[in-house]
Amino acid sequence: MNRPTSTPPIKNLELKVGVLLVSTVLLAAGFVLYSLYARGAFHRTQSLTLIAPEAEGVSIGMPMTFSGFPIGEVKRMELGEDGKVRLEIAIPTKDARWLRENSVFTLEKSLVGGAKIKAHTANLADKPLAAGAARTLITGDATQEIPVLIERVKTILNNVADMTGKESHINQTLANIQNVTGRMTGEYGVMEGVLGGPEKAHQVVAALEKANTLLASLNGVSLKVDGVLAKTDSRVFGPEGVMDQAHQSIAKVNGILGDARESLKKADALLANAQSASADLPKITGNVRAATADMTQLRTEIDDSVRKVNHLINEMNKKWPFAREVEITTP
């Protein structure tokens, strides 16, 4: 070696390199041992088989958590003969106390991040879960419903798009409303909006004015009618009115009818007499003169009665405006 050896000798070269080498070896060995420990090479585990309908998102080494803390991990997974997935979970013996006979295991998937196997124990006082036990893994997947949801949302969005499109009914309605409200700002306000133009509104206003005038004149007419009615009332129902007189006439008719009945009774008696008289005609003949005298008297009475009735009817006709030609005649 005839190289220039001008570099000064290094102090404690062996020691320094030794320290570096030893620390490197220690670090490397410690690192390897720690990673072995971390992988569970030095602690005993018990296995738990979870049976799931499907294991999408599950991978070897995936942790199983209890209350958010990992207490085990997936060691092996295989598809069973029945088409179900069998996941073998290795649980360190010291963490197995969290699992009981009644523990429930769920596989949860979220939109972001991987799936999660969770253990739930309702009662920690139950019997501990036996090593090598098999349980069903309940899968709940929020993402599975998303396609259906999206399909529905799409339909809704399409409807909304149709509703909000340029040619949509809503837009047309809004345009119409705008049209109407625009007209409402005109001289005749809402009426113009409703009727469609100022001319028509003007016509309505004119019609209303006419109706007002008409009502005013009708008011006058009704006042007059009122007066007429009051007069009619006093004439018809008042003292000395038509009704009063009619009442009196009816009383008279009653009296006349009573007279007529009396006369007819007498006629009845007369006819009875006539019958008995016809029995012994001679006797009758004898008394004809007297009977004839009686008959004359009767005839006078009946005529008198009929005359009274006629008079009454005439009287009534005079007072009753809707009179007919009525006359009672005697045969």
Next chain:
Amino acid sequence: MAFVTHFFIRRGAAFLTTWRIWRDTLLFAGRAVLTACAPTAYNSATRTVVMKQIYFTAWQILPGFTLFAALLSYVLIQIVVTTAAKFGLSDYALEVTMRLLVLELLPLITALFVALRSSSAINTEIALMKINGEIEALESACVDTMRLEFMPRVIGGMISVLALTAVTSVLALVLAYLAVYGWQTWSLPDFSRVMGKVFDNAVLFGILLKSLTFGLAVTVIPVAEGMATPRKLFMAPISVLRGMVRLFFALMLIEVASLAFKYI
């Protein structure tokens, strides 16, 4: 036509040169490893060279590099942890940090640091020895240059890269724990779980292999490039430049290969 022929000849020659250099480098690496495996290759002289190499490559830069690596690691850990928290993926922050720093970034940065500091020096030294005819002189004096000069540097370089990677990685893990869990020890089981998840046997073996390959590259390429320097003084800087570029290329190739092996 002559131009096309000339073009092809030039391209072909350039390719052959590159091919030859890479082939020589690989052959040299093979010979160096074979020599290192033979117990008879080691004597006090060899050991001294190895120790010196380790001293210059690892020990001297240890404080500065460790500080730099700690700073870089801490900043990256904070970025990952904060970003993961923002996206609600804090569960994965530690794992991402470990994979990013310990598996990928720190070995590569260590190799690059060693390359910049020691590989350039080795390349210059060997190139100058070659230009000055020292190599030939040693060989004519029946000195086994491979055993006494090159192999110890390769061994020293590899050990240095391994040592620096180990120190910075462990430091990064401690920093990651502190950044994620804070100053307390109750979360050690959780940390261990993530550790166990990330560092399985294949990954551990992968880190070791990658670090060794990086160590081999940062020493073999500059030595091979220095040995290939034509005996002209002005070629020394060119030799160093070429060696550094090839080394960088080789390091990136190793990193990409390891990534592809791991994730594809």
